Amino acid sequence: MNRLFLCLLILMLVFSFFDFFFKRKQMQRRQQIVIYTIYALSVLGLYAIQFQHTRMIPTDFFLNILTPRVKMWIDQIL
Secondary structure: OHHHHHHHHHHHHHHHHHHHHHHHHHOOHHHHHHHHHHHHHHHHHHHHHHOOOOOOOOOHHHHHHHHHHHHHHHHHHO
16 A cells, blocks of 8 residues: 555656646746755655665764764753
C-alpha cells in the first residue's frame, strides 16, 4: 500500500510539474523560483522516503560539531 501511494504521489507530481512547465511563461520570475524550489524539495523528500526503513542517516558527524557549540550557547544564556 505504501508503494502504491508513493507511485501515485510521484505520478501526480510529474503531471503537476508538466502543467507548471507549460504555464510558467505567464508567471512572474519570483513565483517560478518558489515553485521550482517546492518541486525540488518534494523530489528530495520522496527520495528520502525511499530509504527511511533500510538506512539510517549518519548524524554523528553533525552532532560532534554542534553539541559543544549548543552547550556553550546555553551556558552563555544561563
